[in-house]
Amino acid sequence: MLSPGKNLYLLLKNKFVLILILLIPLFTSVGYAQEDISCYHCHTKVVSEFRNNIHYQKGFTCADCHGGNDQANSSVISYSVMSGNFIGRPSRNNITNVCSKCHPQEAKDYKTSIHWAQIQKGHPEAATCTDCHGVHEIRAISDPNSSSNHQNSPATCAKCHSNKEMMSAWYYGIKTDRFDTYKESFHWRALSKGYTLVATCSDCHGNHNTKSTTDPDSSTYPENLPKTCGKTNCHPGVNFDAKIASGLVHDKESLHTGELVFNKTSLEPQMKDYFFGPFDLAYWIAIFFKVLTTGVIGIFAGMVILDFLSRLKVHKRW
Amino acid sequence: MPGQKLLEVSDSELRGDNTMGEVFFKRFTFNQLLEHWVMIGTFMLLVISGMPLKFPDAWWSPVIINLLGGFEMRTLIHHTAGTGMVLLGIYHVGYHIFVDKEPLLERKVWPTLTDVKDFWQTILFYVGKAEHPKFGRYSWKEKFDYWGAFWGMVMLCVTGLIMLFPFVAMEYIPYAYVHLSTIIHTDEALLATLFIFIVHWWNVHYSPEVFPMSKAWITGNLSEEQMKHEHPLEYEEIMRQMNEKSEKITFNR
Known part of the structure; x- marks a missing residue:
């Protein structure tokens, strides 16, 4: 049988061990x-x-x-x-200088971008290295947790580009629905279900050298689209006659309001092909199928219910 | 169809035990059964692999995609089954135009004014205001099923091929039409799925008339009972032809 003194000793000994274990990570x-x-x-x-x-x-x-x-x-x-x-x-327009010490090519590419052009114009909030790559937590591009990893690119770009205040306050006319409209695409649907071999923002718009769509050097300038979409790992063999510029890559149901447009000169060129006469086909086809589906299923499901009720002797069986 | 067997008589008639065996009526040829089986297989695969993409935000969407073996496998299944369905459609049209000898315009599958009348009479019947209409070989419901599927196949196959080869399609049509294809494809698919799962399955599976199912899709035959009940006009016609034939035989003797 153990004496009380011995018991206390054992307890203390255990506590010391416990405390020591707890403190080890802190010290290290x-x-x-x-x-x-x-x-x-x-x-x-x-x-x-x-x-x-x-x-x-x-x-x-x-x-x-x-x-x-x-x-x-x-x-x-x-x-x-x-x-x-x-x-x-470093101030926002000096960040590039810091990074260019070791990454001269990336900095050179970046300086051809619309982001840098905006910084030069006196909008220092335009994206610079750290906005996409992170400030202190810069991870390798191949790291799935990196904000500039391929599959995180939509969320990273959306930080600024879905921010209405930011986009309208400083750069008049930039659309803030780009992420929302991307979400309607097959690319995003595949990406969000774990298939990462699809295009995200940077695959089409470029990364360091991203430019305005209206810039003839931009990878998303209509005439450059066949080349951009036809990259080796994407859709190789795209014919250069492909009418790829005559539709909205960033499409969304709410962009098609069904408003009748008789004078199409004011429309964006990408929108024109959706119209058959004054009718926006994307809107009217969706309406057509809503009516058709509701009508057909309504009538037939109604009959199924009536047929079922007839079983309950609501009326005579045939 | 001329030369087509209208009756199939079971073994017991051949036993010579003087009892009339059960008589079956030929409803579908083996070729038609085969087409239907391929249709079932491809359709179910297409629905399972397609709907998670039509409703990407639904809770079951990632569940089904994972069960199918990931997004890439989902796409592969959808494309393969879709190709199968396109081939089935081509085979169907080819067979029934070039191989089937029955004159195209005399076939019983074409909609007629009687079908409109029958449709109205069926509604009146359901509300207890009329007798049930008597159907011939194909009831208006079956014709609607067939032509609905026909229209759906055309819509889905054309838009499906556009989406499968978007950049080939874009040599001829603007990119906007590829988008329109996605609207048509998914909305039409939803309509087809709802129609099959609710209406068609009610008619051939769940309805107390046939529950648990009408076996015509496996055997291709209908019993005399079913025939009298579901296709009384065709039954009368067959019986009339049979009598004529047997009278002729008696006369020749």
């Missing part, structure tokens, strides 16, 4: 952070995000983007940390 994580990045003490959240960054995994540190001296003593907010070429948070 703090130790790990101090080991490589001195910024951790104040910028805990940012550095934690940076842990998921592909650059961190490749051995880059805060200083590679922000400048300064990351070898300085971590326990003091030290002047020496921010010494030298420390740039702090």
Whole structure:
């Protein structure tokens, strides 16, 4: 039989073990952070995000983007940390300069894009590197969690392009229904059901060098569409005579209001082919099938019910 | 059809035990049965693999797609079954125009004014205001089934092929029409599915007249009882022809 003293000892011993086990991850994580990045003490959240960054995994540190001296003593907010070429948070029109140090080609491509053109025009909110790739949590493109991964591209673009305030406040005339209309397409339906070999935003619109559809150099300029759709991995062998520009790639039921249009000169060229005379076929065909389906199923299902009721001796059997 | 067997007599008649065996009436030829079986197979596959895409936001949509083996498999199944259905349609039209010897315009499948009358009389019957109409070889319901399926096949096959080869189609038609095809294809498919599952299955499976099912789709035959009940005019016609024939035989003796 054990004495009470012995019991207490065992309990304490167990608690110590327990506490030790609980504390181990804490020690290791703090130790790990101090080991490589001195910024951790104040910028805990940012550095934690940076842990998921592909650059961190490749051995880059805060200083590679922000400048300064990351070898300085971590326990003091030290002047020496921010010494030298420390740039702090780069302004939106300077982010490209930071990235172009190592990614010159991407930056060069980006500078031909509509986004960069808008930044140059004094709209710094237009997308720059970090808006698509993330700020501190930049992941490799092939990482499924990366915001610029192929299948996350719709959501990433929609952050800005579905934002009505943003689109109307700064850039008059940009449509905010692009993600909604994409959702009606086969591409999205397949993608959302796990088939990723389909086109998302960047496959058609380009990524770094995305341009306005009205720009003749744009991959979505009507005359360039056969080439864009006919990429080797997409729909190879698209004939260049294909009438692919005469319809809405971003189509949606609500775009077809059924309004009779007699003068089609004011219509967008992509809309014209939906019309038969003044009638928008996309609207009227849908109406036709609604009436047909309701009518046929209504009449026949009504008969089925009557037939069934006749079984309950509502009237004489035949 | 000339030369077609109208009656099929069961074995017991041949036993010579003086008892008349059960008489069956030829309803469908084996060729027609085969077409129907292929139709059932392709149609069911097409509905199962197609509807999750018509209603992508429904809770059952990903469930069915996963059961089918993923989106790619769903697409493969749909395209394969669709090709089968297109071939079936071509075979059907080809066979009944070029191989079937019965004059095209004299076939009993064409809608007539009597069908309109029968349709109205059926409604009156259902509300208890008239006798049930007497049908010939094909009732108006069966003709509607047939021509409904015919129209549906044309719609679905044409729009389906446009969507299967959109860039070939776009050499001839604008891209807008490919979109119209998706509207026509899915709406027509929904109509067909509802019609088959509600109306057709009621007529041939669930209706107390035939429950659990009319076996004509397996055997191709109808019993004398069914024949008298469902196609009394055809029954009378067959009996009249039989009598004429037997009279002729008696006369020749």
